[in-house]
Amino acid sequence: xxxxxxxxxxxxxxxxxxxxxxxxxxxxxxxxxxxxxxxxxxxxxxxxxxxxxxxxxxxxxxxxxxxxxxxxxxxxxxxxxxxxxxxxxxxxxxxxxxxxxxxxxxxxxxxxxxxxxxxxxxxxxxxxxxxxxxxxxxxxxxxxxxxxxxxxxxxxxxxxxxxxxxxxxxxxxxxxxxxxxxxxxxxxxxxxxxxxxxxxxxxxxxxxxxxxxxxxxxxxxx
Amino acid sequence: xxxxxxxxxxxxxxxxxxxxxxxxxxxxxxxxxxxxxxxxxxxxxxxxxxxxxxxxxxxxxxxxx
Numbered sequence: 001x002x003x004x005x006x007x008x009x010x011x012x013x014x015x016x017x018x019x020x021x022x023x024x025x026x027x028x029x030x031x032x033x034x035x036x037x038x039x040x041x042x043x044x045x046x047x048x049x050x051x052x053x054x055x056x057x058x059x060x061x062x063x064x065x066x067x068x069x070x071x072x073x074x075x076x077x078x079x080x081x082x083x084x085x086x087x088x089x090x091x092x093x094x095x096x097x098x099x100x101x102x103x104x105x106x107x108x109x110x111x112x113x114x115x116x117x118x119x120x121x122x123x124x125x126x127x128x129x130x131x132x133x134x135x136x137x138x139x140x141x142x143x144x145x146x147x148x149x150x151x152x153x154x155x156x157x158x159x160x161x162x163x164x165x166x167x168x169x170x171x172x173x174x175x176x177x178x179x180x181x182x183x184x185x186x187x188x189x190x191x192x193x194x195x196x197x198x199x200x201x202x203x204x205x206x207x208x209x210x211x212x213x214x215x216x217x218x219x220x221x222x
Numbered sequence: 223x224x225x226x227x228x229x230x231x232x233x234x235x236x237x238x239x240x241x242x243x244x245x246x247x248x249x250x251x252x253x254x255x256x257x258x259x260x261x262x263x264x265x266x267x268x269x270x271x272x273x274x275x276x277x278x279x280x281x282x283x284x285x286x287x
């Protein structure tokens with residue numbers, strides 16, 4: 001047990017289990033919130049034949065309740081895990097600059113995902129934003145520039161981050177690339193041999209994003 | 223690579239965040255260097271040594287000397 005003074009000088013970051021769980025819970029909470037917002041948007045502003053109290057209305061409310069429950073449990077889990085523990089104290093100018101770029105990138109990525117969710121809602125598929133169904137043109141006009149600009153800002157972030165952060169980010173990217181290079185051809189061959197459904201680009205992207213996030217966050221806090 | 227960063231920092235009553243601020247890196251970077259999980263680049267090693275008015279060999283030990 002450390003003395004109080006020692007505790008101030010020794011700020012231990014989160015361990016691997018906490019990091020992995022926190023990333024997964026954070027993704028579930030974000031996705032669940034997006035689904036709740038876009039589903040409600042469709043019901044309130046888009047669906048003309050929606051009737052409260054009808055079987056469809058009850059079904060919507062049921063899905064929304066389960067979705068919000070999942071979001072609530074995820075957020076509660078995050079407050080229990082406290083992955084932000086030990087992040088206090090003064091921050092250097094370079095770290096602050098990198099942090100601003102990081103959140104700008106996240107904001108743009110979030111805007112692209114929100115556009116996707118709202119677009120899927122307006123086409124009558126509130127809970128299937130990750131499907132391959134058609135989307136309105138405005139979604140592409142909003143989401144694609146947001147996404148591409150987020151990628152450019154990400155490179156700016158990488159260049160202004162310190163060497164430890166950069167190495168952690170590269171580790172996550174390498175791990176994600178390895179998973180992508182292994183899974184994609186295996187899935188493609190399995191689909192052609194009738195062992196699996198057709199490869200889904202969105203699922204592969206989500207998988208690589210999760211692996212990259214876990215690898216980066218783990219290496220960063222290691 | 224072993225180093226005396228934690229001792230040097232404690233002698234000055236600096237937290238990891240205090241040291242990170244002086245080196246213009248993140249607190250996680252200081253923690254990773256202290257625990258030997260991240261070997262700093264040559265330029266960062268020079269900055270660290272300069273900050274403590276020591277030579278690099280007095281801060282870091284690669285076990286070869």
